[in-house]
Amino acid sequence: MSVTTTKPMLADRILQMQESATIKMSQLARNLSAEGHDVISLSLGEPDFDTPDHIKEAAIQALKDGYTKYTPVPGLMEIREAIKTKFKRDNNLDYNVDQIVVSNGAKQSIANLCLSLLNDGDEVIILAPYWVSYFEIVRLGGGVPVVITAGIEDDFKVSAQQVADAITDKTKLVLFSSPCNPTGSVYTHDELEAIAEVVSKHEKIHIISDEIYEYINFTGKHVSIGSFPSVKDRTITVNGFSKGFAMTGWRLGYIGAPKWIAAACSKIQGQFTSGATAFGQMAGAHALTSDMTPTHKMKEAFLERKKIVQNLLSEIPNFKVNDPKGAFYIFPDISAYFGTSDGDTKIENADDFCNYLLMNAHVAVVTGSAFGADNCFRISYAASEEQLRTAISRIKEAVSKLK
Ligand code: PMP
Numbered sequence: 001m002s003v004t005t006t007k008p009m010l011a012d013r014i015l016q017m018q019e020s021a022t023i024k025m026s027q028l029a030r031n032l033s034a035e036g037h038d039v040i041s042l043s044l045g046e047p048d049f050d051t052p053d054h055i056k057e058a059a060i061q062a063l064k065d066g067y068t069k070y071t072p073v074p075g076l077m078e079i080r081e082a083i084k085t086k087f088k089r090d091n092n093l094d095y096n097v098d099q100i101v102v103s104n105g106a107k108q109s110i111a112n113l114c115l116s117l118l119n120d121g122d123e124v125i126i127l128a129p130y131w132v133s134y135f136e137i138v139r140l141g142g143g144v145p146v147v148i149t150a151g152i153e154d155d156f157k158v159s160a161q162q163v164a165d166a167i168t169d170k171t172k173l174v175l176f177s178s179p180c181n182p183t184g185s186v187y188t189h190d191e192l193e194a195i196a197e198v199v200s201k202h203e204k205i206h207i208i209s210d211e212i213y214e215y216i217n218f219t220g221k222h223v224s225i226g227s228f229p230s231v232k233d234r235t236i237t238v239n240g241f242s243k244g245f246a247m248t249g250w251r252l253g254y255i256g257a258p259k260w261i262a263a264a265c266s267k268i269q270g271q272f273t274s275g276a277t278a279f280g281q282m283a284g285a286h287a288l289t290s291d292m293t294p295t296h297k298m299k300e301a302f303l304e305r306k307k308i309v310q311n312l313l314s315e316i317p318n319f320k321v322n323d324p325k326g327a328f329y330i331f332p333d334i335s336a337y338f339g340t341s342d343g344d345t346k347i348e349n350a351d352d353f354c355n356y357l358l359m360n361a362h363v364a365v366v367t368g369s370a371f372g373a374d375n376c377f378r379i380s381y382a383a384s385e386e387q388l389r390t391a392i393s394r395i396k397e398a399v400s401k402l403k
């Protein structure tokens with residue numbers, strides 16, 4: 001019998017794509033747990049809370065009411081009306097229903113945008129540290145990521161001047177999140193206004209503002225860059241239900257965009273996946289227009305945990321930690337450990353550091369290199385207080401061996 005040795009004939013686009021580091025790390029943690037190890041995973045950006053009951057009940061009711069069919073590709077009118085109202089109420093943004101597209105998660109919203117807007121060689125300015133998937137989605141669309149970065153000394157926020165300096169005649173988009181994944185940093189009103197001012201001088205450039213952590217903002221007021229008149233018609237606002245409503249598994253996200261961009265996203269989505277799940281959309285509409293108390297309570301819980309994590313981390317020598325103002329991440333700079341060893345393992349970079357923590361402390365975190373920040377690593381503190389305390393004491397113990 002002949003042995004077939006056919007080589008996989010994968011497309012260049014997939015061969016060149018990096019696997020999502022957040023998803024990879026959480027899978028590694030699951031594998032280790034399945035082998036019987038007591039692993040604490042602080043790797044995935046996922047609220048540990050369950051979806052509030054009243055939202056689940058709205059989905060159940062929608063199923064009973066027959067919302068079991070295909071929906072219009074950009075979304076049922078019920079959810080688009082709710083999003084329109086929410087944009088006005090929370091963000092002072094005037095997107096009409098024909099400017100709104102609902103997708104299977106904000107991740108798909110961003111992919112729709114990059115595939116709709118980019119031609120080969122178009123440049124996308126990405127503010128770093130950035131969310132892991134931006135880089136690969138931009139490249140999938142044929143775009144060239146132009147990364148501009150800020151370190152812990154700048155609270156991980158790039159300046160408007162850096163944006164201005166990065167603009168070329170190939171720049172098409174500026175892409176960032178605030179509150180930011182992975183740093184938790186929140187751009188202030190004035191910082192956003194300054195960036196808007198820069199972009200407004202270049203009429204071919206659009207902004208993708210990822211506001212998925214909007215409701216986990218400890219500063220009191222969320223500011224949407226699209227609310228500045230100078231870039232109002234050139235901002236695409238991305239948002240979703242995963243974080244603020246603890247609905248990661250529902251796969252529901254959305255954009256508000258200029259009409260021609262929304263139409264393009266709808267066209268591409270019509271060929272890829274069609275509309276998001278019908279009864280999920282009805283639950284999403286309900287979530288946006290009903291009692292927000294559960295969301296506010298989750299935010300308060302995240303704030304408490306942030307304080308605990310900050311305090312515990314500050315007791316670890318040579319961890320540089322800032323004060324994140326939103327999301328549920330903290331992003332210590334651990335470059336002081338590069339060049340150290342426990343006698344067996346040498347730590348050359350943040351990847352080594354995170355592998356060392358996984359193998360020696362059984363704590364899963366994500367390397368900063370996945371977010372464009374080689375000196376740092378990300379802790380997701382969307383976990384119980386007990387898990388956080390245990391995880392950080394294990395980290396402390398493991399790094400005390402590094403000399
Ligand atoms: N943007 C950011 C900044 C995120 O952290 C996430 C988390 N997955 C997403 C977008 C995508 O969210 P989802 O697809 O679950 O709506």
Ligand code: GLU
Binds near residue numbers: 043
């Ligand atoms: N956004 C989350 C994170 O950064 C979820 C995982 C993912 O979609 O990459 O961990």
